[in-house]
Amino acid sequence: MNVSRRKFLRGTGVALGLPWLESIAAFGAETAKSHTAPRRLAVCFTGNGVNPHHWGATMDDGGIQFANSLRPLEPIRNKVITFKGLWNPTTIEGEGGHYPKMNILSGLRVKKTTTDVEVGTTMDQIVAAKTGRETPIPSVILGTERPSYSTDSGFTSIYSAYISWSTPTTPAPKEIFPQQAFDQLFDDGSKRQRDKSILDLVLEDAKGLQRRLSARDSQKLDEYLHSVREIEQRVEQAERISRAETQGSGWQPTVTAPTIGRPEASIPASSEDHLRLMFDIMLLAFQMDRTRVATFMMNNDLSNMRFPSLDGVTSGIHELSHHANDETRLSHYQKVNEHQVKLWSEFLQKMDATNEGERSLLENSMILLTSSLMDGNAHDSRQLPVVLAGLGGGTIKGGQAYDLSEDPNRRLCRLHIALMDRMGVRVEHFGDADQALAI
Numbered sequence: 001m002n003v004s005r006r007k008f009l010r011g012t013g014v015a016l017g018l019p020w021l022e023s024i025a026a027f028g029a030e031t032a033k034s035h036t037a038p039r040r041l042a043v044c045f046t047g048n049g050v051n052p053h054h055w056g057a058t059m060d061d062g063g064i065q066f067a068n069s070l071r072p073l074e075p076i077r078n079k080v081i082t083f084k085g086l087w088n089p090t091t092i093e094g095e096g097g098h099y100p101k102m103n104i105l106s107g108l109r110v111k112k113t114t115t116d117v118e119v120g121t122t123m124d125q126i127v128a129a130k131t132g133r134e135t136p137i138p139s140v141i142l143g144t145e146r147p148s149y150s151t152d153s154g155f156t157s158i159y160s161a162y163i164s165w166s167t168p169t170t171p172a173p174k175e176i177f178p179q180q181a182f183d184q185l186f187d188d189g190s191k192r193q194r195d196k197s198i199l200d201l202v203l204e205d206a207k208g209l210q211r212r213l214s215a216r217d218s219q220k221l222d223e224y225l226h227s228v229r230e231i232e233q234r235v236e237q238a239e240r241i242s243r244a245e246t247q248g249s250g251w252q253p254t255v256t257a258p259t260i261g262r263p264e265a266s267i268p269a270s271s272e273d274h275l276r277l278m279f280d281i282m283l284l285a286f287q288m289d290r291t292r293v294a295t296f297m298m299n300n301d302l303s304n305m306r307f308p309s310l311d312g313v314t315s316g317i318h319e320l321s322h323h324a325n326d327e328t329r330l331s332h333y334q335k336v337n338e339h340q341v342k343l344w345s346e347f348l349q350k351m352d353a354t355n356e357g358e359r360s361l362l363e364n365s366m367i368l369l370t371s372s373l374m375d376g377n378a379h380d381s382r383q384l385p386v387v388l389a390g391l392g393g394g395t396i397k398g399g400q401a402y403d404l405s406e407d408p409n410r411r412l413c414r415l416h417i418a419l420m421d422r423m424g425v426r427v428e429h430f431g432d433a434d435q436a437l438a439i
Helices: 068-079 123-134 157-161 178-183 198-210 215-247 271-287 317-321 327-352 412-422
Strands: 008-011 014-017 040-045 057-060 063-066 080-084 140-143 165-167 293-297 365-370 386-389 400-403
Touching (some): 008 198, 014 198, 040 123, 057 400, 063 068, 063 080, 068 327, 178 271, 215 271, 271 327, 317 327, 327 365, 365 412, 386 412
Parallel strands (some): 140 293
Antiparallel strands (some): 008 014, 365 386
């Protein structure tokens, strides 16, 4: 079959990227290169720091041992690395507890201003400029919350809403609406409107391909298409719920520009539903090879996102981060920390269950989780919570806990240089570092 270089199922106005299939990868003389899956890079961010008493990991004879907050990562423990002591030195200069810390991916000083913002081009966008030549979308940038507009200590609150910057003075726009994030994965460039399910539009093409696949690949394609439809249904359900809730209140969505065949876009009422949807959309973007770079702000810095599903926890994250060592509030902050890591781990486990031939999608990726603070209560950024999942296409040894707290050159940008290098971007200097971290 002449499908050795095929990447998409096509329909009217849409192109559905295919996952790795052995029937395609193994066919034809041109497959030697395509048989090796590409590497992916993602950064996931949560604002307001963590409970430092239960964060991190150590090493013993049994391998890596997680502290309480990271125990949801146990199922993939051998594909996780923790770092203790990494930091951005510029974040402790001058006043301001939050905004000056929002240089997590550039390492450069955050300009004190309420107008002409400046942080520095971030490492994810530098990588995207290279890998984006090979994918339909250079990078996927996701979030869950809008920017706020206020000032504090001479800084604009815009800083709290972005970790990805396409130029030193331009934050990369992030998509917070699941419908729009989902739709951008399937646009074939024609901009045609659609009023049918993605799967209905590509059904005939899918049937034609499926007849040519092995039994194992046919089942894998079925499972993949089912997962696409399941995400689509969840997005549509969020839309219906949001419309039902707003019709009686007189409130109207602030974003009304149509998506591809959609009259409006809405945010799920549940923060858990919102986070899971965005994680699954990011997973789908990598499975489809729609992009190889992603950033996801699980919440803004200074966010008061709430998780009603957590028993007894009624306060928002930022409020809980200033627990003042009150036993009850600290225990609630801890529950939130563990819950956020649990949601991240669910995403990672789905990546690990995605076969790409020689390795899983997770093993071919590097997925960073971090915050701009360690101790949210003290606004302490003298070290940062940094966890890396994935094996970088077999170039990284997982199941390690690195303690760099006594290293005089413990700059976070050294890790960024190491990750950039594995994505094919070689630099002699980035941010405040000129040496890659050995991982």
